[in-house]
Structures are given as structure tokens and as C-alpha cells.
Amino acid sequence: MQQRLLILSVCLIQFFCPFMGNSLNIAVPALSLEYATAPENITWVINVYMIATASFLLPATALANFFGYRNLYFSGCLLASAATFAVPLSPTFSVLLCARVMQGICLSLVFCSSMALLVDKIDKEKRATAIGLVVGAVYAGLSLSPLIAGVIADSLGWRSIFFVTVIGLFAAGVLVKKISKDEPNTHHFNLPKMSLCFLGIALILLSFSIASSHITALILVICGFTFLSIYLFFENKSKHPVFPIKLVMGNRTLTLALGASAFNYMSNFSISLLLALHMQFILGFSASHTGVFLVIQPAIMMVLSSCAGKIAKYMNAHISESVGMALIFTALTLLHFLHPESSLYYMVICQIIAGIGFGLFSAPNTTIVMSSVKREQLALASALQAITRTVGMACCMAILTTILNSYIDAPHDTKLYIRELSDALSFSFMISACIAIIGFAFCFAGLISHQKVK
Known part of the structure; x- marks a missing residue:
């Protein structure tokens, strides 16, 4: 019973965090209007959150080892609920950014301990299925967020997105309260x-x-x-190192898997945001219609990740992540040629390819990372993957922010603005495709290393 409650709790966290994040892609016009700032500046709402989360993950790992996985996870859920509640109450854009920073710091406590707690408490034979369900919950959040967020943004306003997320985070904390505590790994915190x-x-x-x-x-x-x-x-x-440099660098399997994860997220994290900008500012779609369209990719990711346990029986994890990365590169290359006259069917095909690719990559990559370390290093492995994932996202947003600021000079709602935005999106997809090649190289190196060990 405790294992089921834990899986449900972690699934709630992994559902509502991407739900909230991906919903912001749909709410860009509403936020731009609310705070009287240019649409390209709204990327900072995502950017500062990613920076705060990535920066605090190693300190959060030290706290997890000091207080125990369960204690930190529970505290993180409650603190994140409070920080998330503060976000929609922000009176100015600057206050909004500060609230997002606090939200990122609080959620880093959850991210570094959730997967470690899951692997520590779940029986080994059920672990792959549990990880698949958790990763599937991530993509369920991504799948439903465009649709739900589009309707919410058009009818109730963007603030309701965060109020809904508060309920999910608080419920996750309540569920894990019944999980037995674990012993801290250390009594040192520097x-x-x-x-x-x-x-x-x-x-x-x-x-x-x-x-x-x-x-x-x-x-x-x-x-x-x-x-x-x-x-x-x-x-x-x-x-008493939190980050044992020699040990981590000496673990080739872990290093290559983390590198693949970083470049994977760096290459494709902005796909939904870029397509949302294309559909709303270039094609003139509403938030709700854009949300319906953007369901395709994460829905495919959710289905494939939920079947991770079955896929693992027929395809080696290293092969699966390599094939997934190759498909992501293909989708990004096709999106580079996206222009205002492109049909919706073209974008559908690109989303399908990207969805299959990411679905084949994510759960196997997580399995490789978490299976490559000992029990006392689970929090570290969980945090390192969260760091590489979040740093990849943060770098992706940093690259996107730089490209948008470099390309766009024209006033909003002009034909020149649309042309500059279209060129910026095309260039962004090209850069992402180049990054995906590096990610594939890490996947392939991991596959070769695995074959040599066998």
C-alpha cells in the first residue's frame, strides 16, 4: 500500500510541474498583456525558474542526505505549494520573476529526492514499471496542459493554472506523509x-x-x-563530498547517460514554446486552439513512457535512447523548414516524430542513470539527472532568449515583426538540431560502452 501511495505522490508531482511549465507556453499572450511587456520577454518567466532550480539541486541533494529523502520530499511539497500560490498574486513583472525563483528553489527539494525515494522504497522487480509510470505522468502533464491551459487562459485567466498546481503539489505532500521515514545518509551539511x-x-x-x-x-x-x-x-x-567528482567521472555509464540527458533537453525543450509562438503570433490561433494542437507530441510521449516496462523486454535501454535521440534530430531538422505557409499536417508529422523520439529516450535514460549507482548515491544520481535536465532546459531557454532578442527589432503586431519572429524560430530549430547530434553521440557512446562490458 505504501509503495502505491508513493508512486501516486511522485506521479502527481511529475504531472503538475510540467503541466504548470508547459501551460506558460500557451499563456504567453495573456502574460504579455497583463504585465505590458513584449512577448519575447515572457521567456524570462520560464528562464529564471530553470536557473533557480538547476542552481539549487546540488545543495538540495546535501539537504536530502542530511534530513532523509522522505523528510525533504514532504517539506519540499509543502514549500513549493506556498511558493506556487504566491506566483499568480504578483502585482508586477519583477515580483513575478522573484516568485518564480522561489518556486524553482522549493521544487528543487522535490526533484532531488523524488526519484531517489522511489528507487529506495520500490521493490527491484517493480522499479522499471514504477519509473515508466512516473515518466508517463510527466508526459500526461505535458499532454493535457496545452488543452486545459488553453481553455483556462481563455475563460478563467492564466492565474488559475497556478492555483490548480497548488492543489496537486499539496496533495502529493499529504500522500507521502504516510510513507515510512528513511535514515539520513550523513550528518554533515556545509x-x-x-x-x-x-x-x-x-x-x-x-x-x-x-x-x-x-x-x-x-x-x-x-x-x-x-x-x-x-x-x-x-x-x-x-x-563527506556531496558531489564525489572522481567517483562520478569514473562511472562511464552514468556520465554518458547524463550527457545524453543534458543535450536531449537542450535540443527539444523549446519545441512546444516555439510552436505556440508560431501558431499564436504568426498564424493567429487562440490559446485554446493552440492548446488542442499541441497535445499531439506529449500524448505520444505519455503512451510510450507508460509502456516503458514492456518496451524494455524487447529493446535494450541504450538502443532505445539512441533511436529516440535520432528521431528527435529528424523532427527538429524538419521544423527548421517551418514557415508561415506550412500546413498544419506538416507540424503534426513533426510532433509525432518528436513525440516517439522523446518517448523512446526518457524512461530508458532514467533507468540507466538510476541503475548505475549504489543505494547511498541514489539522491546524488537523482539530483544529477535533474541538474542535467534542468541545465539543458535553462541553456535551451537562454539560447532561445538570445536568438529572439537578436532577431526581433520590429514593433509588435506588424508584418515585419512576424517575418523576424518566423526567421528567429527557424534559426532556433536549426541550432536545436545541431545540439541533438551531440546528444546522439553521447547515446551512441553509451551503447558502445555497454556492448564492450557485456
Whole structure:
């Protein structure tokens, strides 16, 4: 019974977080109007959340090892509920961004402990199925969010998206309250060291997002790498490292799987947002109609991920993630040629290919990562995958923000604006396709390494 409650709790988290995030893609026009800012600036609402989450995941891992997986997961759910409730109450765009930062920090507590708790508490023979269900919940959130968010944004307003998410996060916390506590892995927590880690990653990712401001970006990236280098220096000498550098770098399977995950999300995270911009600002679709159309890709991802246990019986995890990455590259290449006169059928085909690709990639990749470490490293593996995934998303949004700011100069609602936006989207898809090639190289290297071990 406890295992079922845990799976349900984690599924709720994995459903509502992408539901909330993907819903913002549909709500771009509403947010732009609400806060009187250009549509391309709304990417910062997603960007700051990704930066905060990625930056705090390693400190959150240290907290998980100190307090225990279950305790941190429970606390994270409640804190994230409060932070999420504050987001729609933001009176200005600046306050909204600050609320999203707090939300990202709170949810990082959940992300670093959820998969670790799942793998620790679920029987080994049921683990692949549980992971498949959890990943399927992610894509269920992605699948339903465009449709539900479109209707909500058009009828109740964008704020309702966050109020619905609060209910889901709070329910997840209530369910896990009945799960038995686990013993902490350590009694050491180094606050100064974790602060250096947080600042280093945050400044580096922020510098990527303002690359067009050359001097400021350069100062931030230098400071970021300085803080991160100092952190890694002390971490390497520590008797109780949160990030055991030599151990992780010596685990080839883990390193290649994490690299594949990072470049996978870096290449395709922006697909839904780019298609939403194309449909709403270039084709003139409403939020609800755009939401209905964007259901296709995540729906396919949800079905395939839910069948991960069955797929694993017929296809090796390394082969599955390699095939998935190749299909994602194909979809991004096709989307590069998207233009205002392209038919909806063309976008449907691209979404189907991308959906199949991501569905074949995600659950096997998670299985590879979590199966490559010992029990005491589960939180670390979970956090590292969340870090690579979130850093990939953050870099993707940083690249997209830079491209949009570089390409678009024309006033909103002009023909020149539409032309510049279309060119920016096309170039973004081309860059994403190039990144997908790197992701495939990591997948293929992991496959070759696995074959040699066998």
C-alpha cells in the first residue's frame, strides 16, 4: 500500500510541474498583456525558474542526505505549494520573476529526492514499471496542459493554472506523509560550500541568458566559474563530498547517460514554446486552439513512457535512447523548414516524430542513470539527472532568449515583426538540431560502452 501511495505522490508531482511549465507556453499572450511587456520577454518567466532550480539541486541533494529523502520530499511539497500560490498574486513583472525563483528553489527539494525515494522504497522487480509510470505522468502533464491551459487562459485567466498546481503539489505532500521515514545518509551539511555551488551555477546560467549584453555576461560568467571552481576544489578535498567528482567521472555509464540527458533537453525543450509562438503570433490561433494542437507530441510521449516496462523486454535501454535521440534530430531538422505557409499536417508529422523520439529516450535514460549507482548515491544520481535536465532546459531557454532578442527589432503586431519572429524560430530549430547530434553521440557512446562490458 505504501509503495502505491508513493508512486501516486511522485506521479502527481511529475504531472503538475510540467503541466504548470508547459501551460506558460500557451499563456504567453495573456502574460504579455497583463504585465505590458513584449512577448519575447515572457521567456524570462520560464528562464529564471530553470536557473533557480538547476542552481539549487546540488545543495538540495546535501539537504536530502542530511534530513532523509522522505523528510525533504514532504517539506519540499509543502514549500513549493506556498511558493506556487504566491506566483499568480504578483502585482508586477519583477515580483513575478522573484516568485518564480522561489518556486524553482522549493521544487528543487522535490526533484532531488523524488526519484531517489522511489528507487529506495520500490521493490527491484517493480522499479522499471514504477519509473515508466512516473515518466508517463510527466508526459500526461505535458499532454493535457496545452488543452486545459488553453481553455483556462481563455475563460478563467492564466492565474488559475497556478492555483490548480497548488492543489496537486499539496496533495502529493499529504500522500507521502504516510510513507515510512528513511535514515539520513550523513550528518554533515556545509553551508558555505553549498552557497558557492549555488552562486556559481546561477551566475553561469544567467550569463548565458544575457549573452547579448557582452560585458555584463562576461563578468557574470567569470564570477560564476570562480565560485564553482572554489566549490569543486573544497569538494574534492572533503571527507563527506556531496558531489564525489572522481567517483562520478569514473562511472562511464552514468556520465554518458547524463550527457545524453543534458543535450536531449537542450535540443527539444523549446519545441512546444516555439510552436505556440508560431501558431499564436504568426498564424493567429487562440490559446485554446493552440492548446488542442499541441497535445499531439506529449500524448505520444505519455503512451510510450507508460509502456516503458514492456518496451524494455524487447529493446535494450541504450538502443532505445539512441533511436529516440535520432528521431528527435529528424523532427527538429524538419521544423527548421517551418514557415508561415506550412500546413498544419506538416507540424503534426513533426510532433509525432518528436513525440516517439522523446518517448523512446526518457524512461530508458532514467533507468540507466538510476541503475548505475549504489543505494547511498541514489539522491546524488537523482539530483544529477535533474541538474542535467534542468541545465539543458535553462541553456535551451537562454539560447532561445538570445536568438529572439537578436532577431526581433520590429514593433509588435506588424508584418515585419512576424517575418523576424518566423526567421528567429527557424534559426532556433536549426541550432536545436545541431545540439541533438551531440546528444546522439553521447547515446551512441553509451551503447558502445555497454556492448564492450557485456
